[in-house]
Amino acid sequence: SQTIxxxxxxxxxxxxxxxxxxxxxxxxxxxxxxxxRQAAGRGLQLLFYSVGIGQISSEVPQNLSASxxxxxxxxxxxxKLLLSDSGFYLCARGEFFTDTQYFGPGTRLTVL
Amino acid sequence: xxxxxxxxxxxxxxxxxxxxLSCTYDTSESDYYLFWxxxxxxxxxILVIRQEAYxxxxxxxxxFSVNFQxxxxxxxxxxxxxxxxxxxMYFCACYGGATNKLIFGTGTLLAVQP
Numbered sequence: 001s002q003t004i005x006x007x008x009x010x011x012x013x014x015x016x017x018x019x020x021x022x023x024x025x026x027x028x029x030x031x032x033x034x035x036x037r038q039a040a041g042r043g044l045q046l047l048f049y050s051v052g053i054g055q056i057s058s059e060v061p062q063n064l065s066a067s068x069x070x071x072x073x074x075x076x077x078x079x080k081l082l083l084s085d086s087g088f089y090l091c092a093r094g095e096f097f098t099d100t101q102y103f104g105p106g107t108r109l110t111v112l
Numbered sequence: 113x114x115x116x117x118x119x120x121x122x123x124x125x126x127x128x129x130x131x132x133l134s135c136t137y138d139t140s141e142s143d144y145y146l147f148w149x150x151x152x153x154x155x156x157x158i159l160v161i162r163q164e165a166y167x168x169x170x171x172x173x174x175x176f177s178v179n180f181q182x183x184x185x186x187x188x189x190x191x192x193x194x195x196x197x198x199x200x201m202y203f204c205a206c207y208g209g210a211t212n213k214l215i216f217g218t219g220t221l222l223a224v225q226p
Binding site for chain 2: 106
């Protein structure tokens with residue numbers, strides 16, 4: 001099994017509060033991991049990707065950051081949330097030999 | 113840079129009929145892959161079909177098939193014998209091997225009429 005878990009499933013946070021979203025992957029070693037954001041009615045925007053522990057590439061720096069403390073764990077963080085951070089956050093893993101990305105169930109974030 | 117364009121924001125099909133969703137893309141990479149993903153109301157992204165750009169043969173997965181026209185940079189998805197469960201948002205995406213990035217189109221919302 002190469003299941004992707006995301007926690008929490010739903011989150012409502014006030015503006016200016018911190019954020020921590022977690023993604024964990026089962027079954028595969030050293031996967032490429034990705035964070036995407038999807039605004040309502042829009043396509044997916046790549047935020048960060050990681051090819052290994054401690055290795056993070058940022059596509060949209062803004063007020064978000066990502067970390068990969070363990071091989072199968074990818075965390076999305078913010079020190080102070082903005083209204084514009086509301087959206088649906090998806091974690092994905094890349095399959096090495098086929099370059100195919102598989103997605104987790106997502107986290108719905110609402111910033112009020 | 114890669115771009116993916118889906119020109120049909122919404123489509124509708126009768127149950128058991130066939131529908132084709134359009135997608136065009138642009139990439140400077142010689143090594144790339146094309147995908148269609150389905151996003152039902154649960155919002156989880158589900159892989160529908162994958163096409164390697166170096167393969168001329170069109171990919172097929174059960175009722176889903178693609179028409180890959182490399183020279184025209186076109187990658188359409190055909191759904192045969194449409195079912196109510198096919199109703200969802202469909203995203204076309206392009207992955208560049210050199211950039212390690214998956215770029216998505218804006219999606220086509222497919223409704224299936226009983």
